[in-house]
Amino acid sequence: MIQPVVEAKQVNKVYGGKGNVYTALDQIDLTVQEGEFVGIMGPSGSGKSTLLNMLATIDQPTSGDIVIAGTSILKMNEEQLSIFRRDRLGFIFQDFNLLDTLTVRENILLPLALAKMNIHELERRVDEIADKFGIRQILDKYPTHISGGQKQRTAASRAIVSKPSLILADEPTGALDSKSATDLLESLRDLNEQDKSTILMVTHDAFAASYCKRVLFIKDGRMFTELVKGHANRKEFFNKVLDVLSVLGGGISDVI
Amino acid sequence: MxxxxxxxxxxxxxxxxxxxxxxxxxxxxxxxxxxxxxxxxxxxxxxxxxxxxxxxxxxxxxxxxxxxxxxxxxxxxxxxxxxxxxxxxxxxxxxxxxxxxxxxxxxxxxxxxxxxxxxxxxxxxxxxxxxxxxxxxxxxxxxxxxxxxxxxxxxxxxxxxxxxxxxxxxxxxxxxxxxxxxxxxxxxxxGEQAPKASLAAAVIAVILLSGSYWLAFQPMVTSQQMGRNFLLFIGGMIVGTYLLFRFAIGRLLRASQANKSRYYKGMKIVDTSQLLFRITGNTRTLTMIALLSAVTLSAAGVGYSMYYSNQQNADEAAPFSYSFISTGGSLDQQAERIITEDAKHPVMAQMDIPVIVIKGDVSALSYVPSGFPADELPLKLISARAYNKASGALNRKENVGLSGNQAAAIRSRYSGDLTLSDYKGHSISLITPQEKRTVTFVSLLEENVLRWSYPDVSIVVSDSVFNEIARHISPVIYKVYKVEDQQTTKEVTNQLTKMAAEDVQMSSYYTVYREGLENAGLNIFILGFLGLVFLAATGSIIYFKQLTEAHADKARYDILRKIGVSRKEVRASVAKQTFFVFALPLAVGIGHSSMILKALTSINLIVGSVAVPIITSMAVYVVIYLAYYMLTVHSVNKIVNN
Structure with missing residues (x-):
């Protein structure tokens, strides 16, 4: 039976207080099953990043519950959350978030080093992943000396090296040219299809969203609608996404 | 507007x-x-x-x-x-x-x-x-x-x-x-890139530093030697320190990366790489702090040891409370009356020490006071009996027994490195108008009973030799007094000084003590003040530098927190890296200052017991420095861990 990896129930997030209340998220329910590749779309300020931050355990909801891989993350303390992030979650960010003091190799193995993994297993995994993303020849370079696409592939390698239950991607193609973006998205799709990795991706970009199996749309902090790719090909799915976006409005059409 | x-x-x-x-x-x-x-x-x-x-x-x-x-x-x-x-x-x-x-x-x-x-x-x-x-x-x-x-x-x-x-x-x-x-x-x-750690430069750093440390242990007797050695010593130290921080430390950090199974464990990978990245940009700061610390520690050490050993110095320079050469007339009695009538400072002991002032050929000795010919050095002869009596009057245990042509040297001040073997068996000749009388040293006495004057070569001879020479050269009589509470005899000292003529060599413990105290007090104050200033400055420089870096590091720590490093681990990492930046220059500074103090001791700028004051001033320095460290860790942590 397929396990839900993420279960968010009735999640609310309210900022401010006393007459100046701003509701960022309103009664959001979300379930991601194991092996899914889910996209979250919405205009700026719709609350999609807030949602991702909560799933990433770096922000807490005002009310509701979030269960990841069978564990409620709201009951954990800071220390447990850190370990949870390290072992269960992988992150890919728009601005890469690589440490410029570490080489590409060291950036990738950082989560494993933090988990104090055995050196042989650690090196084997780095080699394996470097091959998968085609970055073997730049392993000993520093992030300042490689291209944006290489940086993002490094970040993706780091995100999956610890074999997390869930990979969270926040606008991963935002800072990439279209060729690099396509390469990265194809890598993510391969990861999802071949390794059965569960991926949750927040994006602005309909093209990026078209690689997902399912896309959720958020507007003004509420779940707006949901699209499932099913047996459609990517091109068809891309058009469907565009259709929803034109209904959704809110300044997103100018991005496309 | x-x-x-x-x-x-x-x-x-x-x-x-x-x-x-x-x-x-x-x-x-x-x-x-x-x-x-x-x-x-x-x-x-x-x-x-x-x-x-x-x-x-x-x-x-x-x-x-x-x-x-x-x-x-x-x-x-x-x-x-x-x-x-x-x-x-x-x-x-x-x-x-x-x-x-x-x-x-x-x-x-x-x-x-x-x-x-x-x-x-x-x-x-x-x-x-x-x-x-x-x-x-x-x-x-x-x-x-x-x-x-x-x-x-x-x-x-x-x-x-x-x-x-x-x-x-x-x-x-x-x-x-x-x-x-x-x-x-x-x-x-x-200035933020991993350094090129040249092995040659790292080796040169080590050679320069060990070379200048070695120099500190070399004897410096002539002023020419002194000038040359100090120049090399300080030069080697400055250049060596710079190269050490610029290349050798980077080299060491690189070497510590080589052991992968240790390097790839926990936050070590982050700590080491951040330090390595920063070392180039920090070279000048670290060098400056190490050298400032060395100077501060030396200054404080010198100042405090002078102050600390002032009493000891005064005891050496003026063993008795008052001493003057007898003129045989009314002056003696007048002085004696002034001294004995001082109710606040009762006389504990008084005596006459006969001293023969003579010239001698001391070519056989290794120590000859500079500025005097070795074959005609002015000497002061004291008889064994007089020495023992004076020693007793001063409550000292040191005694001497001599017979025939035996003699005992009294250690000259500032010749702390000479030992008995420099004297034992060596002979000198005492030049009287009639003959050259040869005496041979059998022992070395640590403490003089006469007040200090240059050249400070006093020799104890057997009573028979003393009496024999006294027949040709009549001895001068040193009248000496020991009184209670001799550090406060200001009035009597003033009276005696006013009354005494130049040639009676009127001296009092108070004068020596007070002069020393004024100098030492001034020194400790100025050196201590400058020391505090330098300390505050070094502390502030690291503090501000670390704070500036913390702002730049904030983004890195945010990333780390996102990929699962807990606040506790971040704090530990901050503490570790800050410790490295603080401890390294401090350790180098302490090492350097020990060598500087060693070199100053060998040229007699520091005399007496120096261990206590030097260790005390170092301890104070380390404690204040530690406070800066804790403040820095706290502030940096607040910036990066929020």
Missing amino acids: TLFDIAKKNVRGNLRSYLIYFVSMIFSVIVYYTFVSLQYSEEIQGSLQSSEVMRSVFMGASIVLILFVSVFILYSNSFFTKKRKKEVGLYSLLGIRKKTIGRMLFYENLIMGTAGLAAGVALGTLLSKLFTMIFLKLLDSAIEVSFGIAWEAIVNTTLVFAVIILFTSFRAYRLIYRFKLIELFQADKE
Whole structure:
């Protein structure tokens, strides 16, 4: 039976207080099953990043519950959350978030080093992943000396090296040219299809969203609608996404 | 809104980020003002009899301070400027004219400087009273310190700082002209790359440092040797320290990366790589701090050991409370009456020591006081009986038994490294008008019973030899007295000095003690003051530097937190890296200062028991330094871990 990896129930997030209340998220329910590749779309300020931050355990909801891989993350303390992030979650960010003091190799193995993994297993995994993303020849370079696409592939390698239950991607193609973006998205799709990795991706970009199996749309902090790719090909799915976006409005059409 | 208003608003609005520069500005003013106001204070001038000497010493120290303060302010100013380059670039990008930006920065700097000056003088006025009290306490002086404002000091301080402030303001004005717009935007990225750790340079660093350490252990007898060795010693130390931090430390860190199974474990990978990245940019800071620490520790060590060993010095230089050469007439009786009538200082012992002043050929000895021919050195002969009696009168245990041509050397001051084997078996000849009488050394006595005078070569001979020579050269009689509480015999000493003629060599323990105390008190005060200033400066330099880096590191720690590093681990990582940056220059500084003190001991600048004062001053230094460390960890942690 397929396990839900993420279960968010009735999640609310309210900022401010006393007459100046701003509701960022309103009664959001979300379930991601194991092996899914889910996209979250919405205009700026719709609350999609807030949602991702909560799933990433770096922000807490005002009310509701979030269960990841069978564990409620709201009951954990800071220390447990850190370990949870390290072992269960992988992150890919728009601005890469690589440490410029570490080489590409060291950036990738950082989560494993933090988990104090055995050196042989650690090196084997780095080699394996470097091959998968085609970055073997730049392993000993520093992030300042490689291209944006290489940086993002490094970040993706780091995100999956610890074999997390869930990979969270926040606008991963935002800072990439279209060729690099396509390469990265194809890598993510391969990861999802071949390794059965569960991926949750927040994006602005309909093209990026078209690689997902399912896309959720958020507007003004509420779940707006949901699209499932099913047996459609990517091109068809891309058009469907565009259709929803034109209904959704809110300044997103100018991005496309 | 005028330009001046914008500048004013800038300062007020950004006071937090300006604070670093502002605080170091105030600090510099306080330090300088306090010192200068001491110089002008009546209490201090009056309480020292040798105020001419004091004024020149103070003058010298204030020149050192001016240099130091200017360097310190320029340093923090360029720090401050570096942080603001982007802001300045933005103004330019937004289309404000260069001239306008320049003038704005000029005003800003002027406002801050003036405010810093005013605050510094105000605080300095309070602190200078405190320092004056400490100073007088050190001199055993019970003078009340009045609370006053020294106008001369304010004028002096204002003049000095006006020059510095105008200079930095002008530099600020020039900032926008000195750099291209693009350079202003890239200020953050300067000097941040993994160093090329040249092995050759690392080896040279080690060779230079061990070479100069080795030099500290070499004997330095002639002034030529001294000059050459000190030049090499200090030069090797400075260059070696720089190379050490520039190359050798990077090399070591690189080597520690080689052990992958240890390096790839926990936060070690982050700590090591961050340190490695920073080491190039930090080379100058670390070198400066190591050298400043070395200088401070040496200065404090020297100052405190002088003060600490003053009594011991006085005991050596003037074993008896009073001593003068008998003239056989009324002077003797007059002096004796003055001494014995002093009820506050009852006489504990008194005696006559007959001394034969003679010339001798001491070519066979390894130590000959410089400036005198070895074959005609002036000597003082004492008989064994007189020596033993005097030794007894001073409550000492040291005794000597001599017969026939046996003799005992009394250790000359400042010849601490000579041992019995330098004397035992060696012979010297004593030149009387009739003959050359040869005596042979059998022992070395540690303590003299006569007051110190140069050349300080006293020899104890057997009673028979003494009497024999006394037939040809009549002995002079030293009349010596030991009294209670000899450190406070000011009145009697003054009377005796007034009464005595030049040739009776009137000397008193009080004079020697007091002179030593004044010198040592002045030294410990000036050296201690400079030491505190340097310590505060080194601490502040690391503190500010670490804080600046913390702002740059914040993003890195945010990333780490996102990929699962707990706050606790971040804190530990901060503590570890900060420790490295603090401990490294401190360890080098302590090592260097030990060698400097060793070298100063071998040229007799430091005498007596030095272990206690030196260890004490090092301990104090380390404790204050530790406080800076904890403050830094706390502040950095607050920045990166929020």
